[in-house]
Amino acid sequence: MTTDRRAAILAAAADLIRERGIATVRTRDVTARAGVGIGLLNHYFRWGELRAQAAAVALSAEIDRVVPDAPSPERQLDLFLQSAFGAQADPLWRLWIEITDLAMTDPDMAQAAREAAEGIRDALASILADGADRQLWRCAAPRDAALRILAFHDGLVGFVLTGLPPVDRAEAAKHLERFVALELGLPVS
Amino acid sequence: MTTDRRAAILAAAADLIRERGIATVRTRDVTARAGVGIGLLNHYFRWGELRAQAAAVALSAEIDRVVPDAPSPERQLDLFLQSAFGAQADPLWRLWIEITDLAMTDPDMAQAAREAAEGIRDALASILADGADRQLWRCAAPRDAALRILAFHDGLVGFVLTGLPPVDRAEAAKHLERFVALELGLPVS
DNA sequence: TTCCTTGTTGAGCATGTGCTCAATGTATGC
DNA sequence: GCATACATTGAGCACATGCTCAACAAGGAA
Numbered sequence: 001m002t003t004d005r006r007a008a009i010l011a012a013a014a015d016l017i018r019e020r021g022i023a024t025v026r027t028r029d030v031t032a033r034a035g036v037g038i039g040l041l042n043h044y045f046r047w048g049e050l051r052a053q054a055a056a057v058a059l060s061a062e063i064d065r066v067v068p069d070a071p072s073p074e075r076q077l078d079l080f081l082q083s084a085f086g087a088q089a090d091p092l093w094r095l096w097i098e099i100t101d102l103a104m105t106d107p108d109m110a111q112a113a114r115e116a117a118e119g120i121r122d123a124l125a126s127i128l129a130d131g132a133d134r135q136l137w138r139c140a141a142p143r144d145a146a147l148r149i150l151a152f153h154d155g156l157v158g159f160v161l162t163g164l165p166p167v168d169r170a171e172a173a174k175h176l177e178r179f180v181a182l183e184l185g186l187p188v189s
Numbered sequence: 190m191t192t193d194r195r196a197a198i199l200a201a202a203a204d205l206i207r208e209r210g211i212a213t214v215r216t217r218d219v220t221a222r223a224g225v226g227i228g229l230l231n232h233y234f235r236w237g238e239l240r241a242q243a244a245a246v247a248l249s250a251e252i253d254r255v256v257p258d259a260p261s262p263e264r265q266l267d268l269f270l271q272s273a274f275g276a277q278a279d280p281l282w283r284l285w286i287e288i289t290d291l292a293m294t295d296p297d298m299a300q301a302a303r304e305a306a307e308g309i310r311d312a313l314a315s316i317l318a319d320g321a322d323r324q325l326w327r328c329a330a331p332r333d334a335a336l337r338i339l340a341f342h343d344g345l346v347g348f349v350l351t352g353l354p355p356v357d358r359a360e361a362a363k364h365l366e367r368f369v370a371l372e373l374g375l376p377v378s
Numbered sequence: 379t380t381c382c383t384t385g386t387t388g389a390g391c392a393t394g395t396g397c398t399c400a401a402t403g404t405a406t407g408c
Numbered sequence: 409g410c411a412t413a414c415a416t417t418g419a420g421c422a423c424a425t426g427c428t429c430a431a432c433a434a435g436g437a438a
Binding site: 231 | 396398399
């Protein structure tokens with residue numbers, strides 16, 4: 001019983017964050033969703049810690065939803081490029097922007113974000129290394145290349161989501177494809 | 190007299206935002222700094238509007254401080270690349286991140302940010318076009334190139350400032366230099 | 379049954395913050 | 409000097425929100 005309600009609170013917080021982002025979710029919203037009293041949330045958590053944990057859960061769920069596993073590195077890279085600027089990926093990147101922003105002042109959030117950031121970078125680096133091994137492309141320093149690709153993507157995604165400056169999704173996708181092609185020594189269209 | 194106090198309030202808000210960022214500045218902080226009563230701020234402004242205007246003023250001041258004018262496009266590009274990841278530019282980019290983040294939900298901030306974003310892009314595009322005219326480098330589509338360079342820079346700056354993932358400033362600067370060299374058909378070091 | 383432990387509740391507290399509005403000050407025209 | 413209009417003040421309001429704590433419930437041991 002004891003872990004039931006605790007887990008329910010964490011799950012409710014993660015659900016709400018996926019639906020509405022982090023900023024607008026209150027403790028009362030979470031307890032209402034979880035069907036428990038206000039006091040129980042504060043019995044099991046401090047709000048800052050719960051929020052950070054729930055954001056990590058929500059982010060992980062969004063990543064799973066947007067970037068499903070694929071058999072080959074080629075296919076994985078394709079999936080990444082295709083989903084990079086699709087509207088269905090917006091919640092993921094909005095959440096990521098919110099998390100990194102909060103991480104600048106919130107140590108709990110910073111901790112939760114650090115693992116996710118390393119995970120994403122490692123995942124892409126591993127795809128790049130894998131493809132290089134199989135001679136699908138060239139990539140001497142996969143971790144550096146992954147960092148550059150993610151930086152370029154993050155910058156463009158910020159532009160697309162904020163409209164500062166306004167950038168078309170298709171245009172952004174083409175910029176990224178070209179960037180990746182140059183990184184990997186693939187023919188540029 | 191009337192515009193004196195109004196301007197003093199706006200200036201005080203901009204100063205505080207430059208010192209402490211947007212999120213922690215309160216109406217009471219601003220009136221205390223400006224040496225006026227709380228009521229006067231609300232007489233002249235709504236807080237949301239004042240905050241957006243003050244953020245725009247602060248951003249403009251930061252840009253002037255970090256990226257001074259230079260005579261030639263070569264020199265201007267050099268200055269941009271040198272200051273791109275220097276610690277002295279941190280307040281500028283922190284402010285920019287905060288502004289774009291708020292712009293996602295705050296229409297006033299979005300308006301203020303739009304002009305700044307266009308201005309920055311135009312400024313860089315103009316440098317790129319200028320240099321291409323003088324045969325210093327090649328750049329067929331200056332506005333597109335400026336967008337890509339700024340996107341890559343924004344992404345890297347986010348990594349450097351948040352540490353998600355952790356990136357060395359010098360490393361980031363090298364990544365950007367190399368990218369710009371590729372964009373402009375300059376020899377890569 | 380009685381008692382104790384553990385889980386649970388939610389009214390209320392403490393704090394923070396944008397904004398109001400009646401009161402007061404100050405300048406200007408007559 | 410007087411009156412009118414405008415500038416200015418700040419105590420206090422209205423609301424939001426994380427968290428406390430006295431009270432209650434439920435299950436098991438004696």
